[in-house]
Amino acid sequence: MRQRSYGRDTELTLRMFFTMFMLGLLYVAFIGLLFWAGINPIVIGIFAVVMVLFQYFGSDKLVLATTRAKVVTPQEEPALHATVERLAAMADMPKPKKIAVMETHVPNAFATGRNPKNSVIAVTRGLLAHLDEREVEAVLAHELAHVKNRDVMVLTWASIIVIMAGFLMQMLFWMSLFGGIGGGNRDRGGGNAFMIMLAVYAGTIAVYFLSQVLILALSRYRELAADRASAIVTGAPMQLASALSKISNEMYCIPEKDMRQVEHANAFFIIPALKSDGVASLFSSHPKVDKRIERLQAMQREMERGL
Amino acid sequence: MGLLSVLFGRSKLRKPNREQFFSIVTAESSLRGRTDLRTTEKAGIVFNPVESTFFESLDSEIRDLLRISSDATGTRYEVVDDSHGTRWVVLDDRDFEDLVSIIHLVGETITDHGFGDRMLAAVFGFDYEGKKAYWIYSIKRGSFYPLVLSGDNERDNAAEMRLAAVMEEDRIPVERDLTRWYALWGIPF
Numbered sequence: 001m002r003q004r005s006y007g008r009d010t011e012l013t014l015r016m017f018f019t020m021f022m023l024g025l026l027y028v029a030f031i032g033l034l035f036w037a038g039i040n041p042i043v044i045g046i047f048a049v050v051m052v053l054f055q056y057f058g059s060d061k062l063v064l065a066t067t068r069a070k071v072v073t074p075q076e077e078p079a080l081h082a083t084v085e086r087l088a089a090m091a092d093m094p095k096p097k098k099i100a101v102m103e104t105h106v107p108n109a110f111a112t113g114r115n116p117k118n119s120v121i122a123v124t125r126g127l128l129a130h131l132d133e134r135e136v137e138a139v140l141a142h143e144l145a146h147v148k149n150r151d152v153m154v155l156t157w158a159s160i161i162v163i164m165a166g167f168l169m170q171m172l173f174w175m176s177l178f179g180g181i182g183g184g185n186r187d188r189g190g191g192n193a194f195m196i197m198l199a200v201y202a203g204t205i206a207v208y209f210l211s212q213v214l215i216l217a218l219s220r221y222r223e224l225a226a227d228r229a230s231a232i233v234t235g236a237p238m239q240l241a242s243a244l245s246k247i248s249n250e251m252y253c254i255p256e257k258d259m260r261q262v263e264h265a266n267a268f269f270i271i272p273a274l275k276s277d278g279v280a281s282l283f284s285s286h287p288k289v290d291k292r293i294e295r296l297q298a299m300q301r302e303m304e305r306g307l
Numbered sequence: 308m309g310l311l312s313v314l315f316g317r318s319k320l321r322k323p324n325r326e327q328f329f330s331i332v333t334a335e336s337s338l339r340g341r342t343d344l345r346t347t348e349k350a351g352i353v354f355n356p357v358e359s360t361f362f363e364s365l366d367s368e369i370r371d372l373l374r375i376s377s378d379a380t381g382t383r384y385e386v387v388d389d390s391h392g393t394r395w396v397v398l399d400d401r402d403f404e405d406l407v408s409i410i411h412l413v414g415e416t417i418t419d420h421g422f423g424d425r426m427l428a429a430v431f432g433f434d435y436e437g438k439k440a441y442w443i444y445s446i447k448r449g450s451f452y453p454l455v456l457s458g459d460n461e462r463d464n465a466a467e468m469r470l471a472a473v474m475e476e477d478r479i480p481v482e483r484d485l486t487r488w489y490a491l492w493g494i495p496f
Binding site for chain 1: 312447490492
């Protein structure tokens with residue numbers, strides 16, 4: 001019996017592995033730096049973990065509140081619920097706990113929540129209006145893939161290091177303002193302590209930016225993974241491709257005040273709500289739309305060949 | 308889903324699980340004495356087609372298969388696409404075993420072509436206490452669950468729980484996780 005499976009993208013897996021590996025190295029280097037400078041990383045670590053736990057458990061409520069998405073019942077939006085249910089059955093996962101609609105004309109969608117059972121999927125009214133049924137289905141499948149891949153969990157935990165470095169940067173800044181770095185270093189010479197502090201400061205800034213870049217790369221790869229999953233679940237890569245091009249065209253053409261409100265959830269949108277004005281794609285949480293479409297076209301060719 | 312799949316965001320559709328499927332044949336024979344639960348002599352299998360020309364060859368093969376087997380058993384069949392982009396093969400036969408075996412045959416054909424992971428469910432139509440009811444075999448999970456409709460877009464959960472108890476009595480493997488009792492709206496029979 002032959003089994004056709006479109007599940008693997010070795011290149012993508014390797015890239016993700018490399019990014020995570022580099023993040024791991026960065027963690028080790030950062031903690032090593034702290035020990036070397038005589039700063040106990042445990043306090044900062046605990047602070048970062050608490051922050052992350054807050055994000056982790058509050059992510060669904062926080063995002064719902066900041067985006068003003070309204071949770072809809074199956075009675076209010078039967079078609080939307082039915083589509084999500086079919087897709088969840090196809091992907092063999094539980095249906096997300098909440099489905100929400102944002103009353104804005106900008107077509108977009110996002111998913112959040114720490115695990116599949118506590119997840120929220122939201123779409124905008126504009127998405128339902130501008131896209132046809134199969135395109136909406138493809139977008140929902142993309143969001144469901146984020147839930148299934150636990151992207152919120154992976155990205156939240158990965159960002160501990162950013163929080164740690166950011167916290168330390170602020171601490172060092174205030175300390176330098178009020179003179180002296182902790183008492184623990186008094187036995188060393190004054191000049192030496194200053195040099196150490198300078199090194200820690202520089203190191204922390206480097207860690208902060210490097211980890212940001214790595215996490216953004218990871219986020220882009222996970223977008224590609226979710227695109228792939230959508231194509232697999234719906235069996236129609238071109239539906240997602242056309243949805244992406246429609247969404248990205250509409251988004252940058254119609255000016256909307258509402259855009260500001262959706263800034264918070266940026267990382268989890270199918271296409272980021274705020275356009276980074278062409279700054280290096282290195283600092284973007286999403287891959288470029290034409291790149292994503294190209295990959296979907298490659299999948300379509302793969303499916304046409306029948307493997 | 309494995310840790311590695313989560314870490315690397317890999318996705319793969321679950322392969323079909325057909326082991327428990329035939330339990331429905333024995334169950335149906337023990338139902339004959341009941342008055343509150345009757346088969347509607349209709350059943351179907353639902354799958355998610357791939358938008359590709361390659362898939363079309365499978366599709367025509369399924370249609371050939373249906374034509375041949377319906378000649379032999381006198382089963383009426385119909386291929387219907389619904390608004391969710393899924394495709395139904397709907398069968399209509401007085402002989403329940405024919406329904407089961409043709410559905411199995413269609414499932415096998417799809418699997419042999421390597422599209423087994425695109426099948427969603429096999430559905431058997433029943434009339435339960437005067438309501439439209441279905442026994443749904445989740446091909447991915449390898450278990451059955453009931454769906455009882457009251458009105459167009461409403462489920463009768465209480466009746467479903469009762470029907471599940473009936474099914475368990477007949478040694479049908481009923482899905483334990485209630486969150487997986489997915490509705491299938493717009494079943495075309």
